[in-house]
Structures are given as structure tokens and as C-alpha cells.
Amino acid sequence: MSKFKKKQGGGTPAISTASLPDIVFMLLFFFMVTTVMREVTLKVENTKPKATEIKKLERKSLVTYVYVGKPKDMYASQLGSEPVLQLDDAIARVNEIGNFVISAREEINEAERPLMTVSIKADENVKMGLITDIKQELRKANSLKINYSTRKGEVFGEER
Secondary structure, eight states: OOOOOOOSSSSOOOOOOTHHHHHHHHHHHHHHHHOOOOOOOOOOOOOOESSEEEEEOSSSEEEEEEHHHHBBHHHHHHHHHOOOEEEEEEEOOOHHHHHHHHHHHHHHGGGGGOOOOEOOOEEEOOOHHHHHHHHHHHHHHHHHOOOOOOOEEOOOOOOO
């Protein structure tokens, strides 16, 4: 019979870092592909009102946004201080909403058009009359799924 000797003080071998650059580049490409950049530059102030009962939108690709609020300081000299409407990157009038919604609907797959939602992102200080005018124009464009963007919080003056 032979004797087997145990290794003395061998320790654990060093971890190979040869594949580390491959892993880093894979992660980099993954995040570059999956990250969505902000598509709209806001020209209006948009502090969303608070609400207690909120629900997340399921498919954001089927959502068209309408921004309403006072123009930001850098645009106030051109647009004034009254609340205005922003569709994509352009300031618009209320009567232009119909064409905007119809063109947004045309870009969506025909089977998913009934699922299209218009999300109104209105500043908390905007008068309800302007929101009502927007809703009337959306009705004329046959866009009946409307969502109001809010933030979570207690509603002012509400007792629980």
C-alpha cells in the first residue's frame, strides 16, 4: 500500500477574470437596448394632483399623453402665464387635439386601437373648464378611454 499525502497550505486558487470584460459588455448592451429615453421635453409646469385611489397603466405603449399647465419660465415670455396645452414637443390649441389623437391612433396596430388610452397630465392648478374642453375634443375624435395622471397622497381637505 502506498501513502497519500495531503497538500499543505495550498489554499483556494485565484478567480479567473478572463471573462469579466465579456460580462460587462453584455450588461452594457442589455441596458442600452432596454432603456427608454424621455421622448418629450416638457414646456409646461406639471405638478400632478394628489389622489388616494390610483392604478398603474398596464401597456404604456398604447398611451398618448396630453400635458396641460402654465408655461415654464423660459417660455412664459412667448406664451404668457395662462395654462396651455402641449402635445408631444409642441404647444397646441384645444381644437388641435382631435388631429393629434387620430394620427397617434394611426401609428398603433389596428387590433390594438380600441385599447388606446389618452392620459391627461394636468398641473394641479389648471382650471377644470380647460380639462372639460379637452375632454369634449377627445369625444369628437372618438377617443373615449381617458386617464388622469396623479401622484399618491392624501387629498387636500379630506378627512378619514
